[in-house]
Amino acid sequence: MSAATEAHDQAPPTVREAGAALVALVVATLVGYGWYLGFHLENVHNGLIGASFTAVGLYVVRMRPRHREGWLFVATGVLHAVMFFGRQYGLHDGPLVGASWLGWVGAWPLPLAIALAGWTFMAFPDGRLPSPRWRFAVVAMMAVAVVLAVVSALWPVEYDRIGLAAPHPLAVPGSEVADRVWDYAQYCYVLFQVLWTVAIVVRIRRARGDEARQMRWLVFAVVAAIVLLVVGLLAFGSPVPGLLALPLIPVAAGFAILKFRLYDIDPVINKSLVVGAMLLLIMAAYVAIVVGAGAVVPADERVLALVTTAVVAVAFEPLRRRTQRLADRLVYGHRATPYETLSRLSAHLEDPPQDLLDAVAATVAGAAGATEVVVWVGDEHRLVPRGRWPAATVDAGPAMLAELDGPRRLVRPVVHRGSVRGAITVRKPAGESLSATEVRLLSDLVAQTGLIIVQLQQAQEIQAAARRIVTAEDAARRRIERDLHDGAQQRLVTLGLELGALAKQAEAGGVAMADRVKQARAQLLEATAELRELARGLHPMVLAQSGLEPALAALADRSAIPVRLHVAEAGRLPRDIEATAYYVVSEALTNAAQRTPGTGNGAAGAGRSPRRTLR
Known part of the structure; x- marks a missing residue:
């Protein structure tokens, strides 16, 4: 095949065009004259394969002369065209000149045609096998096909199945032995099909990018042809729908090879699988109820048709959902579908x-x-x-x-x-x-994601603003506390000391004056205590020194209403967080005390012992 490709590439463009035109003319003559000789349903597929594979292969070779897959398509199409013409000639009822030999030509190349088609599919889409190890599989397949073709050429082992009217032209002894051997040897056809199916599966699993899409085109065409074949057999008892769909395979393959409008075909394959599976299920239900149950239970055909319709109507939607999930898994693999993706987000x-x-x-x-x-x-x-x-x-x-x-x-x-x-x-x-x-x-x-990022940025800005407000308020409280402690409170303490010294001097001057000085000193001490309490209210000393839990415990002790306190063991927290938590609890206790009957502003009930549980 490579030598033919090089010769074609090195030839002048005019010679290449002439060679392609000659091949097209020969195939068109074989297929056209074959159709003229009559219509034989069992030979339709050979004519369709010969015409479609040759046409697509020649077009690919014309567009891309070095493309090996195009040459495989041409070889497959020419061989099937020769077989089609030979069989049509040998199946003709009237006596034709050379019918025995031409019918013989249409019979014995069948193993080679099946093996060559398998090679074509195994090398799709670039004409190269999935790996070098597959060369041994192709060589073995072609060698077995040659042996089977030789057996079929020497003895009429395929004549009974094909139904050729003309006799076998050779009279080689051992026909009975050849028939017995052929009964087992023809299972090699199944092995050929399994082999190229495995090769396609391997290539699909390894394919990436455009190659993966090209393989999906081929799989879609093959699956569509198989579905139509099965539907035709079940519904009409005829393979004609599937045979007529065979040209879809080379046409789809040609589109994929040339990447002509290579749209994403995943949704098409998905829907085709679902529709095909549902058609098969409906046909199976019809056969099971109308044919199977009708043979056991005597009933009118219209009644059985109504029962079938009811069963299909009830089971259609659940089966469709299951089939859709299976199709999604086959097409998308383990990837989530678009709906599942947005739902997960x-x-x-x-x-x-x-x-x-x-x-x-x-x-x-x-x-x-x-x-x-x-x-x-x-x-x-x-x-x-x-x-x-x-x-x-x-x-x-x-x-x-x-x-x-x-x-x-x-x-x-x-x-x-x-x-x-x-x-x-x-x-x-x-x-x-x-x-x-x-x-x-x-x-x-x-x-x-844009909406999510914007919302996250806004939330972060709000948190940052709240953090700045809390930090500013805490700094303001600390500044006021420092001013009271270092300014007014310090001066009042100094004044209290001076009044104490003055009281001792006033005792010598009279009891009345000493009492008045003592009263002034007591009032000054009370004012100092209130000022100290005010400073601690801005930022309690116990909160700064011991942490949140002792500060909340002090709030609970001074509360006008019974309090049960639960504090988690969280250790020391940042200063702004501790201050925020402390004042939130303090405000909550104040509001609760104001709304509790009999507590007033918190003075009443101050003597009630709070209930505290520390955890």
């Missing part, structure tokens, strides 16, 4: 900010089949990674938006109201790119 909207961005990265990875996803937050001049999948991804430092693009990394900026708020970087496996469905889904996820 919605389920994480209540997560903490860091976990939410990690969930966004995991959702994008599951939807796009990515190996790495990073969510960046910031503007186009400075972006910081905030979410990643997988969790073991190496942390990256801040970067500009223009610096994020790299090998196999796709960058999608997160834009909200015309401003860049972040970016999502997606790394796909080598040789694989985003499909049309994945591009649309990623765009939706990027839009949702």
Whole structure:
């Protein structure tokens, strides 16, 4: 095959065009004259394969002369065209010149045709096998096919099945032995089909990017032909629908090889699988009830048809859902469908900010089949990674938006109201790119991520503002406390000491004057105590020295209503957090005391002992 390819490539364009035209003319003559000789249902598929494979192969070779798969298509089509003409000639009722030999030519190449078609599928879409080890499988398959073809050429082992009217032209002894051997040897056809099916599955699992889409085109055409074949056999007892669908395979393969309008075919395959499976289920229900039950239970055919309709109506939707899930798994693999992807993202909207961005990265990875996803937050001049999948991804430092693009990394900026708020970087496996469905889904996820980032930034701004307010209030309280302690309180203490000394001197001058000085000193001490209490109310000393738990315990002791206190063992907290918690509890106790009958402003009931439970 490679020698023919090189000869074709090195020939002048005119010679190549003439050679292609000659092959097309020969195949058209064989197929056209074969149809002219009559219609034989069991030989229809050979004519369809010969015409379609040759036409697609010649077009591929014309567009891409070095494409090996095109040559395999041409060889497969020419061989089937020869077989079709030979069988049509040998099946003709009237005596035709050379019918025995031409019918013989239409029979014995069958093993070679099946093996060559298998080789063509195994080498799809580039004409190369999945790996060098598959060469031995192809060589073995072709060798077995040659042996089977020789047996079929020497003895009429295929004549009874084909029904050729003309006799076998050779009279080689051992026909009975050959028939017995052929009864087992023809199972090699099944082995050929299993072999190329395994090769296609292996290639699909390894395929990436455009090659994966090309394989899906082939699988779609094969599955469609098989579904039509089964439906035709079940519904009409005829393989005609499936045989007429055979040209879909080379046509779809040709589109895939040339990448002509290579749209994402995943949704088409998905729906085709669901529709085909449901048709098979409906046919199976009809056969089971109308044919099976009708043969056991005597009933009118219309009644059985109504029963079948009722059963299908009840079971259709549950079966459709199960079939849809199976089709999704076959088409998308372990990737989530678009609906499942958005549902999973919605389920994480209540997560903490860091976990939410990690969930966004995991959702994008599951939807796009990515190996790495990073969510960046910031503007186009400075972006910081905030979410990643997988969790073991190496942390990256801040970067500009223009610096994020790299090998196999796709960058999608997160834009909200015309401003860049972040970016999502997606790394796909080598040789694989985003499909049309994945591009649309990623765009939706990027839009949702923009809203999430904006909300997180707003929440962070609110938290920062609240933290600044608490810090400012705590600083103001400490400043007032310091001013009272170092200013007015210190002067009052000094004045109290001077009044104490004056009282001792006044005792010598008279009892009345000494009493008045003592009273003034007592009032001064009370004012100092009240001022000290006021300073502690701004920021209690016990809170600064011992922490939140003793400070809350002091509040509980002074409360006008019974209090049961539970304090978690959290250790010392930041000063602003302890101050905030203390004043929140203090305000709550004050409000509760004011609303409790008989407590007044907290004075009444002050003697009631509080209940405190520390934990």
